[in-house]
Amino acid sequence: MGLRGARGVAARSAIEGMRELSGEGLTAPEVFRRADELLRPVLEFDAVCWHTADPATGLVNSVQSEDLSLTAYEHAVRLEVWEDDLATFPKIRHSGAQAETLSRATKGRPQESVRFREQIAPAGFGDELRAVFDATGGMWGCAAFMRAPDRGPYLGHQRELAGAAARHLGNALRACHIPAGAPDQEDAGPAVLMLDRRNRLRAMSGPAEDLLDRLADPTPTSLSIPTSVAMAAEHARRAAHGLAAPRTPVRVRTRDDRWYLLHGSALRGDAAADEVTVVAAPASPAEVMPLYLAAYGLTAREQEVALLLVRGSDTRDVARLLAMTPYTVQDHLKSVFTKTGVGSRQELIARIMLGGGRC
Template identity: 70%
Template sequence: MAAQQAMEGLRELAGAGLTAEKVFRRADELLRTLLEYDAVCWHSADPATGLVTSVLSDDLSLTGFETAVRLEVWADDVATFPAIRRSGVRAETLSRVTGGRLTDSVRFREMIGPAGFGDELRAVFDAHGGMWGCAAFMRAADRGPFLAQQRELADLAARHLGNALRACHVPPAGANGRRAAEPQDEGPAVVVLGPANRPLALSGPAEELLGRLADPSRTPLGVPTAFAVAAEQARRAARGLAVSQAKIRVQDGEGRWYVLHGSTLKGGSEGDVTVVAAPATPADAMPLYLSAYGLTAREQEVALLLVRGCDTRDVSRLLAMKPYTVQDHLKSVFAKAGVASRRELVARIMLGGGTA
């Protein structure tokens, strides 16, 4: 009964109009007793790549957070967030993956074990083709491993949290249905990070943007997690190692998307990286808005063709659909995006939540 009530509570978060931080805090209230964890670290993520973009934890000391960032990007470890996502499940434990040999995990040897914890349960929050966040739950070493039913419960909870976090990314509309005003004269923000991912230099717009993208929990880095991850990705690429993608997308509290791109400096100190953050172009932002509105893959295809100027006949031909099927998809798209016409839909997608 308690588990059923918790799942219902998590399901309701998708329609509660909460921020990601409030979703995480409410999820903690609902899950802590059921999963029996002693500490949790919540993360928002770039829905396109799954790369972590923020951190929230009231339980953990984040004094060594630069090590956590480095391990996430560099370590060839087991039960990583990307590995869990690829596996087809939403939640996994270190004890199950390692057969009880927790020291097979790099992050257990370097961080989890030394902090006094034993087993770790990780979950990824996917919905509508995007990974909107993830979490790592830990329990004290003397409490034994997470139980199978707790992993299964976390898997179910992750589905609801994916939908709740997706809903958080639907951009708010300002007065009269128009999106809140953009910052004036906003250009790219440039941050130079040292080897430990602490800022060495900032461009004019960077300080204000860093404040808007700040993590819910304070870390010693001095920059949001997304900037540190972008820097580590750039260092990997400079070594000729594979990276999931060179750029990272992150949304501010007013629904604006930014694209972060890191690059190593030639002629500078070893390990220094420049991270440039620029407002997302329509090409970068449109797929994110469509996913945030909860459109299915087919509905997204229809919506994108409409943005390109196609009419019902064009969409029917290009997607090999019957015209009435296209109309059914359009009705669903309009309902999910909160619009009443194609013109409004195009404006909402292009303006990131506003209407013309």
């Protein structure tokens, strides 16, 4: 990062601390709290909002902040989903960068951002730095760091530092999803939630009340539902209005280590008025296996090999299906065994089928 002196020493120390997070067996809230301790002195922010995300879609599915009250969080969700703003999490990710500041994205005119006008400035902040936490398997989380106006805009070396830290945070959040054991009890089955246009609960069925508690955000918000449910609902509304929206469900894990798929669907009819239903269904082993393989840090090719083995293919079948030699398959298999900590195909199958995790 080209830093010298005490500032450079502090930055390198922070990055080294971030690098070690993935090996400490932390949960996601613990990762964020530790990252806060490491980054606050060097990024010089006054508030931060942390998010985990569905690695496949990049949609945030939880929120955590020890600085903000989140009393207008429902507005933040709508801005994130509906406004084509500057330096959004998807735009940062699609640019190939891992961090961006609002002052830089607006060329020093942050008032051009609707997010700045309606949220950041009214909350008393002068600049925002956003980072996306990508690692093997997708985007595992993201964060927005705010600072007071008297600090001035974020500097270039701080944006670079945030980008370097983001890579390690992605690995740490990915490692949170390594299976730790099978759940003690069976899932109760799908839950159905009906929401009005402001995402207030109108009705629910099945084990919805219990599930809402298990999906609750680490930090309470002004929403009456978890972030993951609100995101599924808002994107269903976008699709109903003919706007671009992910066509896949939002994947989210509960506090008791179970994966659910959230399917949002807008109601039709003159009286519907942007009402939606969100069906939360337990994910099947086939739907979560790719997540577990990514959590171990397997490359895309290694994941392909592992999935075929788990599904019953032998070495020759894998070689034929993936157009590689049996020797190459064996090399990939050795790497898979090393990363997952197993010594045989049978152990690999048992490990991946366990489910569970630590986030």
